[in-house]
Amino acid sequence: MASAFLRRMASSISSSYSHYALKHRVVGTPRISRRSFAVSASKFSNENREFVIVGGGNAAGYAARSFVDHGMADGRLCIVTKEAVAPYERPALTKGYLFPLDKKPARLPGFHTCVGSGGDRQDPEWYQKHGIEVLYEDPVISFDSNTQTVATSSGKTIKYGSLIISTGCGSARFPEKIGGNLPGVHYIRDIADADSxxxxxxxxxxxxxxxxxxxxMEVAAATTGWNLDTTVIFPEDHIMSRLFTPSIAHRYEELYESKGVKIMKGSLIEKLEAGADGRVANVVLKNGSVVEADTVIVGIGxxxxxxPFEAVGLNTSVGGIQVDSLFRSNxxxxxxxxxxxxxPLKIYNRMTRVEHVDHARKSAQHCVKSLLTAYTEPYDYLPYFYSRVFEYEGSTRKVWWQFYGDNVGETVEIGNFDPKLATFWIDSDSRLKGVFLESGTSEEFSLLPQLARSQPVVDKAKLKSASSVEDALEIARNSL
Incomplete structure (x- = not known):
């Protein structure tokens, strides 16, 4: 989310060290998991693997594609995952998977990695075809960097040459003592969560x-398609507070409320209460208010x-495992x-951690390229965030916004949200630092990363006087 790239850190990390690689390939028999997914054409008769990816999320899928592109997957690569399915495009879980069954919801295999970026659909057969071993429902529970081994929950010990940690994030949860685990209380990180x-x-x-x-916001948009009584509760002054300005947020809040969603700002949760059947029945706020609910979705980060990779080296400021610009750990x-x-976020000279599908894709590709070749260019990521909501069949207003850059400095907002809206973040030197656009054309959206990366000097007075979003974007384009 946006907060990940807004937090800063003054320290830097060291680099320049070699990685290991095992040189042996031996032939074995393919294994079939208990869920009947073919574990992709394993060519190992012992426990040695040249490359091991831990985690089966989107980044793992894109890393696998990069290994294939470099001709280094067949019989060399193993993916170890706690999931029962092959990697998939996770944004679909809240953007399309939750649509009502009569409104064309997203379903697998339709959104397996890498369809989100125009690549092949990497279903289980794809991994088998390319000789990639996938151990489903068998998470890593420990590792030993001295022996270069990982141990899985089923008792396997796998020796690796190079290890790529791609374990992603888990949902922040409410404590059990305040009702966080009651039936009817949901968290969304994977497809099993979404099915529930x-x-x-x-x-x-x-x-x-x-x-x-x-x-x-994405789940609330989906529940409107079900015509359910929906209330969104959060402690901040407005939605998407880590990215949106109050003005941008106000536009979206009005849109949601026009679709029947009730929004309760500045509200803290005291507890979740169960009804007579043991299922969640009430959300009790700190101020004593009670909101009835038979389904609660918790999306608090x-x-x-x-x-089990804490010993690899953690970043205590932004969280996660500390790596250099080639994604090498300590x-x-x-x-x-x-x-x-x-x-290291090169463009803004700070350490960061980004929870976003775009970074998952690009970091995977950059890491594998640097691992397998002599490529040493530092990762130069441009922060990018977007959302698509209300896209179910029959929706009267589909919403799609994009943001590139850094949301720092003075803001200039253009447009009336009918449907377009643009906001520009400009620093004290009149440089454009970030740009947000709702309901743009493909050409207009393609301009945004150019502006955010170039950080041109813009005429704020001229930008403020723009008569339309199109006019404002043209003024910004000319500043390039």
Whole structure:
């Protein structure tokens, strides 16, 4: 989320060390998991693996594609994951998977990695075809950097040459003592979570969503498609407070309220109460107010899934495993990518951690390229965030915004949100630092990263006088 790249750190990390690689390939028999997914064409008769990826999220899928592109996957690569399915594009879980069954919801295999960026659909057969071993539902529970081994929950010990940690994040949860584990209380990080929530929504009448960030706003948009009584509760003054200005937030809040969503700002949760059947029935606020609910979705953030790799080296400021600009950790031969990696954000000269699908894709590709070749260019990521909501069939207003850059400095807002809106962040030197656009054309959206990366000097007075979003974007384009 946006908070990950807004937090700063003054320290830097060392680099320049070699990685390990095992040179042996031996032939064995393919293994089939208990869920009947083919564990992709294993060519190992012992426990040695040249490359091991821990975690089966989107970053793992893109890393696998990069290994294939470099001709280094077949019989050399193993993915160890706690999930029962092959890597998939996780944004679909809250953007399309939760749509009502009669409104064309997203379903697998339709959104397996890497369809989100125009690549092949990497279903289980794809991994088998490319000779990639995948151990499903068998998470790593320990590792030993001295022996270069990882141990899994099923008792396997796997020796690696190079290890890529791609464990992502887990949902921040309410404590059990205040009702965080009651039946009907949901968290969303994987497809099993989404399936459980859909089961609740099918018989729900009153939904409460706790949190005004990405999860909260995307799930609230989906529940409007179910025509459910929906309330969003959060402690901040406005939605998406880590990115949106109060003015931007106000526009979206009005849109949600026009669709029947009730928004309760500045509200803190005391506890979740169960009804006579043991299922969640009430959300009790600190001020004593009670909101009825038979389904509660908690979207209060995420925590990097660093266990059992704490010894690799953690970043105590932004969280996650500390890596350099090539995603090398402090331990030779071990890398970290995606949500779990704390890396140098070159463009703004600070350490950061980004929880976003765009970074998951790009960090995976950069890491594998540097691991397998002589490529040493530092990762130069431009922060990018977006959302697409209300896209279910029959929706009267589809919403799609994008943001690039850094949300620091003075803001200039243009447009009336009918449907377009643009906001520019400009620093004290009149340099454009960040730009936000709602309902742009593909050409207009393609301009945003150019502006954010170039950080041109703009005429604020001229920008403020722009008669339309199109006019403002043209003024910004000319400043390039």
């Amino acid at each position: 929530l859909i089961s609740s929504l099918q018989k729900s009448k009153k939904v409460v969503i706790i949190g005004g960030g990405y999860i909260g 995420a925590k990097p899934a660093v266990s 331990v030779p031969g071990i890398f970290a990518i995606g949500d779990v990696a704390a890396f």
